[in-house]
Amino acid sequence: MILTIAAKELRALFNAPLAWVVLAVLQVILAWIFLVSLDRYIALQPQLVQYPNPPGVTEFIVAPMFGSGAVVLLMLVPLLSMRLIAEERRNQTLTLLVSAPVSMTEIVVGKFLGLTLFLFAVVTLMAVMALSLIAGGKIDFGLLAANVIGLTLLGGAFAAIGLYISSLTANPVIAAVATLASLLVLWILNMGAPDPGSILHLLSLMKHYESFAKGVLDTGDLAYYALLIALFLLLAARRLDRDRLAS
Amino acid sequence: MPSLTTLPELIVGLPGTFATPGFSSALHPDPEPVSPPVLSARALSRDFGLRHAVREVSLTLARGEVLGLLGPNGAGKTTTMQMITGNLAPTAGEIQICGIDLLDHPTRAKARIGYLPETPPLYRDLTVDEFLRLAARLHRVPKARIASTVTQAQRRCGLTDMSARRIGALSKGYQQRVGIAQAIVHEPDLVVLDEPTVGLDPNQIREIRTLIRELADDHAVILSTHILPEVETVCDRVQILHQGQVVYTDNIAALKQYRGGHALTVALRRPPAVDDLKSLPGVRNVEVLSGDRFRLFHEADINPAETVVKRSVEQDWGLTELTPVETTLEEVFVHLTQSDAAEPPAP
Numbered sequence: 001m002i003l004t005i006a007a008k009e010l011r012a013l014f015n016a017p018l019a020w021v022v023l024a025v026l027q028v029i030l031a032w033i034f035l036v037s038l039d040r041y042i043a044l045q046p047q048l049v050q051y052p053n054p055p056g057v058t059e060f061i062v063a064p065m066f067g068s069g070a071v072v073l074l075m076l077v078p079l080l081s082m083r084l085i086a087e088e089r090r091n092q093t094l095t096l097l098v099s100a101p102v103s104m105t106e107i108v109v110g111k112f113l114g115l116t117l118f119l120f121a122v123v124t125l126m127a128v129m130a131l132s133l134i135a136g137g138k139i140d141f142g143l144l145a146a147n148v149i150g151l152t153l154l155g156g157a158f159a160a161i162g163l164y165i166s167s168l169t170a171n172p173v174i175a176a177v178a179t180l181a182s183l184l185v186l187w188i189l190n191m192g193a194p195d196p197g198s199i200l201h202l203l204s205l206m207k208h209y210e211s212f213a214k215g216v217l218d219t220g221d222l223a224y225y226a227l228l229i230a231l232f233l234l235l236a237a238r239r240l241d242r243d244r245l246a247s
Numbered sequence: 248m249p250s251l252t253t254l255p256e257l258i259v260g261l262p263g264t265f266a267t268p269g270f271s272s273a274l275h276p277d278p279e280p281v282s283p284p285v286l287s288a289r290a291l292s293r294d295f296g297l298r299h300a301v302r303e304v305s306l307t308l309a310r311g312e313v314l315g316l317l318g319p320n321g322a323g324k325t326t327t328m329q330m331i332t333g334n335l336a337p338t339a340g341e342i343q344i345c346g347i348d349l350l351d352h353p354t355r356a357k358a359r360i361g362y363l364p365e366t367p368p369l370y371r372d373l374t375v376d377e378f379l380r381l382a383a384r385l386h387r388v389p390k391a392r393i394a395s396t397v398t399q400a401q402r403r404c405g406l407t408d409m410s411a412r413r414i415g416a417l418s419k420g421y422q423q424r425v426g427i428a429q430a431i432v433h434e435p436d437l438v439v440l441d442e443p444t445v446g447l448d449p450n451q452i453r454e455i456r457t458l459i460r461e462l463a464d465d466h467a468v469i470l471s472t473h474i475l476p477e478v479e480t481v482c483d484r485v486q487i488l489h490q491g492q493v494v495y496t497d498n499i500a501a502l503k504q505y506r507g508g509h510a511l512t513v514a515l516r517r518p519p520a521v522d523d524l525k526s527l528p529g530v531r532n533v534e535v536l537s538g539d540r541f542r543l544f545h546e547a548d549i550n551p552a553e554t555v556v557k558r559s560v561e562q563d564w565g566l567t568e569l570t571p572v573e574t575t576l577e578e579v580f581v582h583l584t585q586s587d588a589a590e591p592p593a594p
Contacts, residue, residue, distance in 0.1 A: 001385070004381070005385075008381055012370070013375070026271045091368075092364065092371065095362070097385065097386070099332050099334060099362040100382075100385035101358040102354065102385060103353075244336050
């Protein structure tokens with residue numbers, strides 16, 4: 001049932017031109033970043049070899065590209081997540097799902113999965129771009145995998161927050177603006193906290209992504225994203241339930 | 248029979264006792280056991296803040312029946328339907344679908360309901376075929392049967408030629424049919440239709456009404472409307488809601504009597520004095536509509552139509568019109584809701 005709803009969301013994305021435009025634009029932007037960093041790497045390569053332990057091509061090109069990808073996803077997800085529930089509510093199509101023998105949790109998880117699968121496709125395209133470096137040298141698969149996992153988790157966290165905010169309103173535009181604002185706040189939360197033990201570091205979306213970018217799979221960071229996703233999905237399911245109960 | 252049952256258990260378990268296979272097969276030679284009503288809703292109430300949208304509404308419905316929920320706008324029809332279909336939780340009361348409690352086992356109960364809300368929940372970007380397949384999957388129709396149930400629903404709703412069209416490109420009438428197809432695609436026991444003919448042209452209305460009658464062959468149907476003739480053509484039973492309460496429950500024949508109104512409109516080319524008309528047997532009062540048209544109010548049990556015709560011939564009144572006055576829905580409501588001011592109901 002969850003998969004049916006996820007498939008429906010994916011189909012809705014690809015039925016509209018939005019998903020294709022997003023994929024195309026994203027690909028152009030990331031390819032540009034990729035090329036620029038590749039150029040810089042080639043220019044610097046003669047100097048790099050003089051170091052005893054020089055940064056590899058993956059470290060030099062792929063990690064920064066995924067970092068830029070994270071920023072692009074931050075701006076992209078609100079545009080995609082806004083319609084998940086808010087638009088169905090405005091078009092009064094949510095009744096179809098609520099009247100069907102499906103629980104609110106299944107609806108929410110299905111919608112989340114649909115969007116996350118789309119984001120995973122975006123990340124996969126980036127990984128394919130990175131794999132093209134094999135043609136000219138050796139790449140660090142471990143680092144690449146950590147980046148893929150990190151960026152997918154980050155995208156999932158964005159999607160869960162966007163889904164919850166979309167469940168609060170019947171106006172997709174308000175959902176998009178509010179999601180963008182919330183994600184930005186969570187992103188830059190730790191900027192003003194020089195103390196490394198500050199609780200703001202604990203909450204910041206960016207701080208937890210950093211270890212993945214370095215190729216480290218920290219269980220603490222994995223747990224952070226898993227908990228964040230679970231929390232917002234639970235909140236969204238409760239919000240939908242409240243539509244039924246509230247007076 | 249169970250041997251050691253205490254009295255309360257026996258009373259509580261009575262319907263269940265009848266449903267046990269051994270017992271029922273002894274009573275009924277056919278294999279079908281006595282089943283609970285398709286819908287049984289007891290004392291449903293729903294408050295929105297301080298406003299009581301629905302108060303103490305009870306509904307029962309058996310297979311093969313069409314129940315009309317009639318009422319003016321804001322009477323609580325939609326709220327009642329939303330509660331029955333699990334879209335809204337009742338403040339008080341209980342709902343059972345084929346004996347399954349909707350509030351305790353929502354997914355099991357919902358699988359037996361098909362619901363067409365006031366605004367059909369249609370994904371405009373999908374084709375009719377894709378949309379109905381999605382609806383079937385969401386209602387847990389087994390994979391192997393999806394294709395056949397979708398074809399069947401399309402055939403019943405006259406959508407076969409439209410299956411490849413995008414829903415957004417269909418006319419309002421066809422969109423309404425897709426809405427109904429969506430409600431019956433999983434062959435539910437209970438079909439709930441909220442104002443299914445609103446916004447359609449007369450031809451489409453007639454087709455949809457025929458379809459609803461056909462649905463009653465193997466489903467139980469509830470439909471809401473504020474159009475009185477619609478109830479009369481389609482429904483077996485009617486419940487009239489007014490300000491969230493049931494003010495009338497009966498079969499259609501009784502409602503028609505209610506509507507009789509006990510008045511005749513008479514047009515005469517050479518009318519006699521008003522007092523002559525008043526003196527006709529059974530006539531209580533006469534209202535002059537224009538120079539030669541009158542409204543005769545008569546007793547419920549004496550219809551003066553025959554006398555009017557006879558006198559007209561005898562005394563050469565020149566009868567040109569004789570019509571029983573049908574009460575409008577508003578008048579029926581006034582009748583039902585202001586019972587202290589109104590006269591006792593029709594025989």
